[in-house]
Amino acid sequence: MATVAAQTYFTPEEYIKIERKAEYKSEYHAGQIIAMSGASRKHSLIVTNISGELYLQFKGRGCEVHTNDMRVRPNPRESYFYPDVVVVCGEPEFEDDAFDTLLNPILIVEVLSPSTAGRDRGEKFNRYKQLASLQEYLLIAQDSVHIEHYRRHGAQWRLSNYHTLEEVLVLSSIGCKLPLHDIYRRITMTD
Numbered sequence: 001m002a003t004v005a006a007q008t009y010f011t012p013e014e015y016i017k018i019e020r021k022a023e024y025k026s027e028y029h030a031g032q033i034i035a036m037s038g039a040s041r042k043h044s045l046i047v048t049n050i051s052g053e054l055y056l057q058f059k060g061r062g063c064e065v066h067t068n069d070m071r072v073r074p075n076p077r078e079s080y081f082y083p084d085v086v087v088v089c090g091e092p093e094f095e096d097d098a099f100d101t102l103l104n105p106i107l108i109v110e111v112l113s114p115s116t117a118g119r120d121r122g123e124k125f126n127r128y129k130q131l132a133s134l135q136e137y138l139l140i141a142q143d144s145v146h147i148e149h150y151r152r153h154g155a156q157w158r159l160s161n162y163h164t165l166e167e168v169l170v171l172s173s174i175g176c177k178l179p180l181h182d183i184y185r186r187i188t189m190t191d
Contacts, residue, residue: 012077019080020098025069028080029123036082039068042142042187043111047084049185050109050140050178054087057176063089063106071101072108074127081124085109087174088133104133106173111140125150129157135173144189145180 009031010018018033019026027034039047047067054065066086073080073095080101087107095101108128110120120139128134137157139148147162149169162169165181 012080015080016095016101019071020100025082027082029127030078037115039111040113040142043084043113045186046111046140046142046183047109049183050085053178053182054085054174054176058174061089061175063087063174064092066102072105072128072131073101073103074130076130079127081127083108084111089174103131105131106133107136107138107171108134109138109140111142113142121148136171138169140183142187145184147180147183 010028010033011031012028015026015028015033019028025036027036051065051067054063058065064087066088068082068084070086071080071082072086083105085108086102086105088102088104089106090104093103095103110116110124112120117139125137128137135152137150139150141147145163145165147169149160149162150157151160151172162180165179165184167180169178169180169183170176171178
């Protein structure tokens with residue numbers, strides 16, 4: 001006879017209390033705490049390449065770029081995620097005075113892996129869409145040159161795909177351009 005494991009429900013307050021003391025990061029959705037795994041070299045390089053390019057373009061401007069450790073809370077308060085790259089322009093808004101949970105990102109980037117791609121495209125994107133501040137969402141493949149660029153147009157999200165290193169990704173919400181050869185710098189493709 002099969003048994004079903006009981007799932008423990010955590011409130012958002014319980015999650016934040018646990019997370020702020022934890023040695024390892026976890027995300028939160030609908031009462032469940034989801035452990036995060038480590039990243040591959042390709043994943044890490046792509047995140048570094050994007051954040052470095054954005055950092056250089058933000059000099060003298062009122063925008064900040066954060067990687068991996070800035071938690072984002074979409075509304076309502078049922079989810080907390082750690083995007084690979086998150087950008088805020090203007091005055092950042094935080095959940096509380098710990099300044100570790102951002103409420104008003106303008107751009108979110110997720111680097112896809114086989115274990116996270118479905119969640120990044122589905123559950124996470126559906127939650128991120130609830131952020132009134134969010135204007136652009138990028139999903140970046142690490143084993144082939146492929147970027148999905150979602151841009152908000154009113155209540156709709158429009159998708160553009162990029163597949164060659166010669167293309168340039170224009171991020172109109174933050175006034176930046178990212179050549180794909182810079183995003184994929186030092187990445188060897190397996191396809």
